[in-house]
Amino acid sequence: MEAWKKDYLDVLLVPFGLLFMFGYHLFLLYRYLKCPHTTDIGYENHNKRAWVARMLQVDIKERGPAVSVISSNISAATALTSISLVLSSLIGAWIGSTKMNLFTGGYIYGSISPSIVYIKYISLLSCFLVAFACFFQTTRHFVHASFLISMPNSDVPVSCVQREVIKGSNFWLIGIRSLYFATNLLLWVFGPIPMFICSVIMVGVLFNFDRNTTPLHQYKPIGRNELSNIDVKKAAAIKADENLLEAQTN
Structure with a gap:
């Protein structure tokens, strides 16, 4: 009877822990879509859009x-x-090896059957592969945004750069969340009880981190006076370069 309880702890606690994490992130996604100003994600994206719009005006x-x-x-x-x-490579090599007896001792309070052990490592490997793909896409979008911002003598639409920056930020966020899930699954290697406790604690911590109580700042675009000052500075710089070139020529 005791062996039955230990084996089926994985069946009970692990799905509940994962559902708790998935349910929280679905709730976070709903809040972001309906009331983005109440989430830290919406607050950051609001500031990033304003930053891009400001930078493209200079x-x-x-x-x-x-x-x-x-x-x-x-x-x-x-x-x-x-x-x-x-x-991911290390975990894949560990799965491919035949020596996987490190975390199958009697001190693991849970199932230590070979099938459960393989599920643990494959789940952990999947999280790291998702994180790798998301961080790779983050780099791709930020590189494209860098090209657009540094493009000379071109009227680049603000929405294009904003879209690339926000996409890169979203992929970054998904990659970080995949690492959070990987942390939970890593504790599952030591048993289903540490994994379930980690899920509950992590949801509580993320709930405090993801909510936003700061009102969104309404950024003002560069006014005509500021644009005229920028044009004056640009004209003065061009005039100074012409005078320097003329002095060198003489």
Whole structure:
């Protein structure tokens, strides 16, 4: 009877833990679609759209900070892509090996049958592969946004750059959430009870992190006076370059 309880803990606690995580993320998606200002995701995307609109209104020579910001995001996404790929390779090699007795001892309070052990590792591998694909797509969209922002002498639509930045941010978010799920499944290796406890704690922590109580700031576009000041500075810089060239020629 005791062996039956231990074996079926995986059948009871693991699905409940995963449903708890999936249910929370469905609730978060519903809040983001219906009331985006109440979520931290909607708050960040609102600021990113305003940032892109502001950056595209300045001269091409003054967009260096924008390119630097996107480059830092590309570097972070590339690093997480490499980490996810390495972990996926290690787990795949571990599954392919015949020595998988490390986490099948009697101290694991749960099922230690070979089929359950393989399901644990395959589930963990799937999460890291999803994270790898999402971080790779993040890099692709941010690279495209960097090209659009740094394109000289071209009237690039603001919506095009905003779409690339928001898509890259969304793929980044999905990749991070996949790592959260991978953390839960990693604890499942030590038994279904740590996995279920981790699911409950993580949902509570994410609920506090994902909600937003700060009102959305209504950004104002660059006014005519600011645009005229930018044009004056641009004309002054061009005039200075012409005077310097003329002095060198003489």
